[in-house]
Each structure stands twice: as C-alpha cells, then as structure tokens.
Amino acid sequence: MTTIIESRIPVDDLALEATLQELPEARFVCERSVQTDEIMPLVWARATDEIELETALDSDPTVDRWSRLATAENEWLYRIEWEYETRLTFRILSASPTVVLRAHASRHGWSLRLLYPEREEIERTLSFCDEMDIALDVVQIRDADNRPASRYGLTNEQYRALVTAAERGYFDVPRSVTLEDVADELGVSHQALSERLRRGHSALIDEMLQHGSVFE
Known part of the structure; x- marks a missing residue:
C-alpha cells in the first residue's frame, strides 16, 4: 500500500538554521524538479529583504553556493548547492523509491511530505534518522489510495x-x-x-x- 507521511525535522538537524536565525520571518520551499544528480537544488525563498537574505545564505554553513534564477515580489528562486552532510541527509531522505512531495522550512523547522510505495520503507527512513541523530517527528501517516x-x-x-x-x-x-x-x-x-x-x-x-x- 502506498503511504504518505507528514513529518517535521528541526532546522538544526537539516538545513538553513543559521539563515533562519538571522531572518526568523523567512520561508523556504524546495521546488519539485525532474530527477538529476543534484539534491533539492531549486528553492523558493520569501523574506523582507533580498540583500539580508543573500548575505545570510553566504554565511550559512549548510549552503556551499547559490545563484538567483528568478525574482517575484519578496520571493526569489535560487539554485542551491548544499554542503556535503546536508546533501547526504537530503539524498537518503529522498532515496528511491521514496518520493518527496513537499519540503519547506521556517524557523519552526522543516516540514516534509514523503510518499512510500511500500509501507515497510518508512522503517528505513526512521532507522537512518536514529543513526544520524536526526529528530524526525512523524505527524501523520495515511494511505494514498484512489478515494x-x-x-x-x-x-x-x-x-x-x-x-x-x-x-x-x-x-x-x-x-x-x-x-x-x-x-x-x-x-x-x-x-x-x-x-x-x-x-x-x-x-x-x-x-x-x-x-x-x-x-x-
């Protein structure tokens, strides 16, 4: 049975903690993209000031490099290359056959919606988080049927x-x-x-x- 879980991870266990400490009002949403070797490369950001945001990204230890791709009102689309440990965590959380349906972050933490073709695969994710001391909190589990x-x-x-x-x-x-x-x-x-x-x-x-x- 295909299963969807709603989960939360503290920002200090995943990414962008330093940026969100500097800009607690900021929001980030990872854009879904076709499968590439990059992990969660496209990220929409919302903040009050782009200069402050990009200064924070420059000094964030979870971000190796970034480039701005698009601009809207108080929203910017970035291509982000994450540092190694962050990239590894994202990669394992989204490892096949798991599908990341949603990933967004605020000062309250990361919110992830993960789809598992087989319910048993959830245990793999939970075991990985235990081994890596990642505080993944499963908020909801539901079957993804045709109703x-x-x-x-x-x-x-x-x-x-x-x-x-x-x-x-x-x-x-x-x-x-x-x-x-x-x-x-x-x-x-x-x-x-x-x-x-x-x-x-x-x-x-x-x-x-x-x-x-x-x-x-």
Missing part, C-alpha cells in the same frame, strides 16, 4: 460533508440551505457538521496553498 478524500487530505466524513454542502447550495451567496438542512440530510448533528466543515476547510486550505502556491 477523493484521500487525495485532498480529507477524511471520508469531511469530504462527504463538503460535497453535500456545496451541492445543496450552502456555500452560495445567498445560501440556498441552512447548516441544519445539510446536517439533517447527512444524519448528523448541527455541531458535528460544523466541526467537519471547519476541519475540512482547514485541510483543503493547507493542501491547496501548499500545492497551488509556493508558500503557505
């Missing part, structure tokens, strides 16, 4: 609640039905439906902003 709910990071109940509410016009302006109407159709309480919609919205916002936009 729409799974693809969007929703529970079946959240998916059904959102779809039913949308189909009945609950999200229309003005609304065609009340929350109580939708709850009655689903056979749940007003409070239960309200909670499912809130949690479903939160999951969708996280999923869409992580994939549809570079940053949260």
Whole structure:
C-alpha cells in the first residue's frame, strides 16, 4: 500500500538554521524538479529583504553556493548547492523509491511530505534518522489510495460533508440551505457538521496553498 507521511525535522538537524536565525520571518520551499544528480537544488525563498537574505545564505554553513534564477515580489528562486552532510541527509531522505512531495522550512523547522510505495520503507527512513541523530517527528501517516478524500487530505466524513454542502447550495451567496438542512440530510448533528466543515476547510486550505502556491 502506498503511504504518505507528514513529518517535521528541526532546522538544526537539516538545513538553513543559521539563515533562519538571522531572518526568523523567512520561508523556504524546495521546488519539485525532474530527477538529476543534484539534491533539492531549486528553492523558493520569501523574506523582507533580498540583500539580508543573500548575505545570510553566504554565511550559512549548510549552503556551499547559490545563484538567483528568478525574482517575484519578496520571493526569489535560487539554485542551491548544499554542503556535503546536508546533501547526504537530503539524498537518503529522498532515496528511491521514496518520493518527496513537499519540503519547506521556517524557523519552526522543516516540514516534509514523503510518499512510500511500500509501507515497510518508512522503517528505513526512521532507522537512518536514529543513526544520524536526526529528530524526525512523524505527524501523520495515511494511505494514498484512489478515494477523493484521500487525495485532498480529507477524511471520508469531511469530504462527504463538503460535497453535500456545496451541492445543496450552502456555500452560495445567498445560501440556498441552512447548516441544519445539510446536517439533517447527512444524519448528523448541527455541531458535528460544523466541526467537519471547519476541519475540512482547514485541510483543503493547507493542501491547496501548499500545492497551488509556493508558500503557505
């Protein structure tokens, strides 16, 4: 069974700790790219000042060298060559058949979404992190099946609640039905439906902003 894990790693166990100490408001997102010999080479950065950011990157011991490829408003795309130990850690975390679906960093740590074609492969990653004293925290494990709910990071109940509410016009302006109407159709309480919609919205916002936009 293909499995997805959501995990976190402290910045001091992976990369960019020095930069994020200098610029705690900065955010970094590794851009997915075709398979190359380089490891996580394309990184979007968001900060308030590009000169301060690039000065911090110059002195960050986890960065060997960098070059800027593109510029947007307070966002920059860099090609980064990581130093050896950082490159090794990235390489093992993303070693075949594991697929890194998402990797982004803030002062709170690195957030990684990893896909494993075989659930047993997760143990390999955990063993590596133990051996290297990397504090990988598994936040969530879920099966990546063909259910729409799974693809969007929703529970079946959240998916059904959102779809039913949308189909009945609950999200229309003005609304065609009340929350109580939708709850009655689903056979749940007003409070239960309200909670499912809130949690479903939160999951969708996280999923869409992580994939549809570079940053949260």
